[in-house]
Amino acid sequence: MASRDCDYRFLQLLDAMASINQTVNLIGVIVDTSIPKKSKGTDCFCTVKIVDESYSSPGILVNFFAENMEKLPHVESAGDIIQLSHVVMKTYEKEIYILFNKKFSSFALFDGKCSTNFVPYQVSPKFRPREEDKNGQPDYQLERATNEWLSLKEIRVGERINLMCKVLHTYEVTENEWVIFLWDGTDTPPVTVQTKLEDEMVNPIPLDLQQFPLSRDILCTFPAVGTVLRMIVDQGNTEKLGLHLLKTGRWVKFLNIICHHHAGLWRGLLMPFTRLRYLPNDDPLVLQSQRDYDKRVSSKWAWMPLSSIPWPSYITETDYKEVPFVTLMNVLTYPEVTSKFRCVVRVIAAYPWRAEDFRSPLGTYMIRLTLEDPTARIHAFVYAEDGEELFGGYPSVDVMIRKRNKLLGIANSDDSRGRIEDAPRNPPWVQCCIKSYYLDKSDVWGTRNYRIFATKLVDQTS
Structure with a gap:
């Protein structure tokens, strides 16, 4: 009869820590878990950290082994309750932990907020519900730190x-x-x-x-x-x-x-x-x-990148000053193939990169710019009359280099190439207008491209 009573006896964590190499029953509040993984053998493995009112910090790890990942505990939320039966208290390098043995241990997971209906949402194969378990929920709430988490x-x-x-x-x-x-x-x-x-x-x-x-x-x-x-x-x-x-x-x-x-x-x-x-x-x-x-x-203007607020650089202007900004993710996921957008972006690359190659031998602008914002990156082309508007007609190569350097965040030098070799670049946030179009009517989404239009670089002297 005494051994049967032991089966129903749940220890507090502090008492269990004095029962090394003994089999115990525990109820704890879950703090966090590891991601399940394959062990060095044939089993799957994960750990769950638990606390209770007797031992609230730093908690104790429970090491779980199972034949597959589906049989490991799948914790819904931190603060949920776990009931452990026939687990063994162990030590490793002076650290105490709890071993869940798949051959004889069992667990049950309960919603930590449900105080009236103590019904588990997951149980292990060897778990056997008992009438006494219905009153086993610990009166302990997991403290939630608010200052240690970054956005x-x-x-x-x-x-x-x-x-x-x-x-x-x-x-x-x-x-x-x-x-x-x-x-x-x-x-x-x-x-x-x-x-x-x-x-x-x-x-x-x-x-x-x-x-x-x-x-x-x-x-x-x-x-x-x-x-x-x-x-x-x-x-x-x-x-x-x-x-x-x-x-x-x-x-x-x-x-x-x-x-x-x-x-x-x-x-x-x-x-x-x-x-x-x-x-x-x-x-x-x-x-x-x-x-x-x-x-x-x-907010009308709050779709701009946070680091561009209160306003992007003034080195560009657009023809649609009252149109709200959208993100590049808006552009990518817009439900229609063809449309027009106004965005705040950084120009992180250009092909060709040499300003003297921005126009074809016939004098037509043909440039591919790589644009990014916090949500996405896209290629956007500058072609023909859109290039004329962007660069203000057909300026000299020196003027083109100066405008290119400002747009791409290139550090200037005094040599003829107009840049410091291999210097890191920090392109400014600029506004631009983008239009989407397709190349093949039989595959409009698969051939969707983007062009910059209605945008011009303002020639500001350093």
């Missing part, structure tokens, strides 16, 4: 950061190579362009980080305002991760990710030590992010 507009290069974002999409580029698309309604800071101008012909600046761009159908599900950050798995992390189990459409706190620049774009790295917390939709931080986004998109 995308605050990210920094090379540091471990904690990021709160919404998971928009997961994309398997190749087998076991995934990209996670994250968004929070803010813009990542603009990146200094390091590429050489003359490389644009053979090694152009990419429009996206993926080798195979997302389909237009997927892009149309993304918000039109705010950066969508691409996050990949660190190349040194060779385990097979269960990224297909990430819940799209959910707000998540990622703990300990690293961000860096790649091809002039921000990219997040999912590291072996990265952990995550799913947030409920009514979490105060989620609600505040949504309010900030709604306020931003409700």
